[in-house]
Amino acid sequence: xxxxxxxxxxxxxxAVRAFAAAEGAARILAGGTDLLVQMQSxxxxxxxxxxxxKIPELMAIEETAGGGFIVGAAVSGATLERHPxxxxxxxxxxxxxxxxxxxxVQGRASFGGNLCNGSPAADSVPGLVAAGATVTxxxxxxRRELAVEDVPAGPGKTNLAPGxxxxxxxxxxxxxxxxxxxxxxxPRTEMDIAVVGCGVFLTMDGETCTAARVALGAVAPTVRRVxxxxxxxxxxxxxxxxxxxxxxxxxxxxxxxxxxRGTIAYRTSVAGVxxxxxxxxxxxxxxxx
Amino acid sequence: xxxxxxxTTINGEPEEFLCDPNETMLDALRNRLGLTGAKExxxxxxxxxxxxxxxxTLVCACLMLAAESDGHEITTIEGMAEGENLHPLQTKFLExxxxxxxICTPGxxxxxxxxxxxxxxxxxxxxxxxxxxxxxxxxxxxxxxxxVMDTAAEMREAAQ
Ligand SMILES: Cc1cc2nc3c(=O)[nH]c(=O)nc-3n(C[C@H](O)[C@H](O)[C@H](O)COP(=O)(O)OP(=O)(O)OC[C@H]3O[C@@H](n4cnc5c(N)ncnc54)[C@H](O)[C@@H]3O)c2cc1C
Ligand code: FES
Ligand code: FES
Numbered sequence: 259x260x261x262x263x264x265x266x267x268x269x270x271x272x273a274v275r276a277f278a279a280a281e282g283a284a285r286i287l288a289g290g291t292d293l294l295v296q297m298q299s300x301x302x303x304x305x306x307x308x309x310x311x312k313i314p315e316l317m318a319i320e321e322t323a324g325g326g327f328i329v330g331a332a333v334s335g336a337t338l339e340r341h342p343x344x345x346x347x348x349x350x351x352x353x354x355x356x357x358x359x360x361x362x363v364q365g366r367a368s369f370g371g372n373l374c375n376g377s378p379a380a381d382s383v384p385g386l387v388a389a390g391a392t393v394t395x396x397x398x399x400x401r402r403e404l405a406v407e408d409v410p411a412g413p414g415k416t417n418l419a420p421g422x423x424x425x426x427x428x429x430x431x432x433x434x435x436x437x438x439x440x441x442x443x444x445p446r447t448e449m450d451i452a453v454v455g456c457g458v459f460l461t462m463d464g465e466t467c468t469a470a471r472v473a474l475g476a477v478a479p480t481v482r483r484v485x486x487x488x489x490x491x492x493x494x495x496x497x498x499x500x501x502x503x504x505x506x507x508x509x510x511x512x513x514x515x516x517x518x519r520g521t522i523a524y525r526t527s528v529a530g531v532x533x534x535x536x537x538x539x540x541x542x543x544x545x546x547x
Numbered sequence: 548x549x550x551x552x553x554x555t556t557i558n559g560e561p562e563e564f565l566c567d568p569n570e571t572m573l574d575a576l577r578n579r580l581g582l583t584g585a586k587e588x589x590x591x592x593x594x595x596x597x598x599x600x601x602x603x604t605l606v607c608a609c610l611m612l613a614a615e616s617d618g619h620e621i622t623t624i625e626g627m628a629e630g631e632n633l634h635p636l637q638t639k640f641l642e643x644x645x646x647x648x649x650i651c652t653p654g655x656x657x658x659x660x661x662x663x664x665x666x667x668x669x670x671x672x673x674x675x676x677x678x679x680x681x682x683x684x685x686x687x688x689x690x691x692x693x694x695v696m697d698t699a700a701e702m703r704e705a706a707q
Contacts, residue, residue: 261548264568264614287612294610295591297569307568309615336604360680361658363592365606448679449593 266309270316270396270425273308278398278421280306286423288316288332289366291359292375315425316370319344325432331370331393331424339364348429349543350438350457354385357442360449370424373406376414379452379476383410385440387473387483388457390430397422407473410480433469436461437543441536442475443528445519452476453520456508456532458540465495467541472504477512477529484511487533496541504537505530555616557582558626566613573597575613576623584624584653588682595681598654599623605661607680624653627660635705636660636698645694647685655681659695667703671696 267273277284283305287293296302310316316332325347329338335355338344345352358367358381372382373393386406394403398421406427411417418424438459444450455475461468470491472484486507494500514525550565557580566575573590576582576599588594590609597608600622601615608623627634636656639645646652655678662669662677669677674695675688683691 262568263549264551264612266614266617287615290610290612290615291592291607294571294612298590298609307612309612311615334604359592360595361661361677362595362598362605362607362680363610365601365604366610448676 262304263306264309265306266312268312270313270423273310273313274396274398274421274423276306277308277423280308282420284308286310286374288368288371289334289363290371291363291367292371310423318426322428323431325429327427327429329369329427329429331426332368334366334368335364336361336366347432348389348438350440350459350540351382351385351389351391351429354440354455354457355382357381357440369427373409374416374418374424376410376412376416378410378413378479378481379455380410380481381440381442381452381455381475383481384455384457384473384475385438386427386457387481388440388459388471389438390459390471391427393427394425395422396425401425403428407481407483412479432547433461435463435544435547436469437540437545437547439536439539439543441532441539443520443532451519454525454528454532455481456529456536458533458536460491460496460537460540460544462541462544467491467494467496472508472533474508474511474529477514477525479513482511484508486510491537496537501534501537505533508533551614551617553614553617555618556620558622564613568612568614570613571609572599572611572613572616572621573608575616576608576621579613582623582625585657586650586653588650588654593680593682594651595654595658595678596651598657598681600657600661603661603664605658622657624657627656634660635702636663636695639694639698639701640691643690643694643697645686645690651681651683651685655683655691659698662695663699663702667699667706669696669699 285304287309316330320328372380440457442452442455457473459471470488472487475481487504490503508529512526586596588596592610599608
């Protein structure tokens, strides 16, 4: 084994400097539930590991005005679960993060790692996209902010530039009568990879849906937002016709792989079914919020 | 390779050791510290045989670097009994034959204790989901789940 370095800087500036200076030989370590598996198999052979969990900004959870939140990119699912209000306001985003792996994996897995690992089936990503979350990124050229849906670039690829680190996720203010939800379909009941994942956020005015965001995972090379499904829901009473139009839009957005977990036809069909089920949960939550 | 000096707390006792930068916590426990209770079943986070707690949170020791334990608190199966006195979960696993070969047992015990510390009155469904990341090739799970449920009931009674 060649020389490898482990750094755990206490500031973001130090982390960015070391990460950028290593020019691609370094890997960021958050919960390690992807990175260590890749190192064990020899798929990743980093010359430097930059552990970001000593940087306060990456580990903080801050509630902002009107039910908004800023969640550090390396906060674990277990930590977020223990937060007194996050899961009450954003239950869909929380359930998406905590569908990841086992209790042990949830003790470490983060939104930042799930997004930056770049899996098309990453469970928390459709939840983040549906919530309308943005990610703050810091790199050698300073800070920028991207919508979460603009980060994935293909299997294992993101639009982060070399040396850039995901710092935190910003959840917008949560309008009254809104709710989010995430559902996934897996062949087992636990510990499996999504065949389809669906995140939905809705705002209701009485019977009428006034805002909607829909995101699908595992049915295309990246997690994707489905604007046609959103358009079908907005202005409707979430009646059967509107739901069927939205489901058809989800099926049309699918460009999935064919594998042992699900054929193309199966994944496509399930995308429509999950849309309807996820909308029902989000609507129920919106009615109570 | 330059070794890293780690200062940590294991089962309540201060501990110092040197490790490689890419060494897992599981390897450090087993190979450097002589704590062989945590097992390696898969080394990829799937089986839970390496379960430990890190600052009270259940994690896989195979998916954590030893260097990350610096300044933190680790508990392993070796810290579960108090001297000769077994933890009620350990006693119940023995009494109800919730183990056969025993490879998975330290992981199940650590994971089950973490559950009962957080939730003394879990439903069977909660126990099954909580323990979904612990695999056992021998028992068929039922005895394990029942042992956890029975221990929880007895501990609640004893606490009254
Ligand atoms: C047993 C098991 C089951 C799993 N089940 C699921 C599942 O059901 N659903 C699912 O979606 N995933 C699953 N995973 C994969 C994994 O747990 C998740 O992707 C998790 O969210 C990764 O987060 P992490 O903090 O552990 O990331 P890490 O492993 O620390 O990092 C992942 C990648 O992202 C990079 N990275 C991490 N943080 C940052 C940052 N802040 N800025 C820039 N780059 C960063 C790392 O360099 C690495 O390449 C599973 C893994 C295991 C071992
Ligand atoms: S050895 Fe760690 S989960 Fe299997
Ligand atoms: S008792 Fe043998 S693996 Fe569980």
